[in-house]
Amino acid sequence: MCIGTPMRIVVANGAIAQCEGRGRSERVDLALVGDQPVGTWILAHAGSAVRTLTAAEAAATSAALDALEAAIAGEANFDAYFADLVDREPLLPAHLKGQQS
DSSP: OOOOOOEEEEEEEETTTEEEEEEEEEEOTTTTTTTOOTOOOOETTTTTTEEEEEEHHHHHHHHHHHHHHHHHHHHHGGGGGGTTTTTTOOOOOOOTTTTOO
16 A cells, blocks of 8 residues: 655755655655645655645645554544544535435
């Protein structure tokens, strides 16, 4: 399984950026997303930015990674990690709404 990490660009230098996220710092290749300004959130995997993220997407992805770490540690309650999903009815994607019976 491939897992990307949300990181924020702290130094931009053309196609390479120094990024920080989840307690670490690394150089990331921006070739797939193009030059990005300092402060941009990206999803990094294997030293490359695979897409840009909004701040909300970065926070949600980070919370999901926290939940994964909690599950590995044996925790059983994940509501705190998915606050945006608790007490919410699931929504069908637009392309499936017409197929409901």
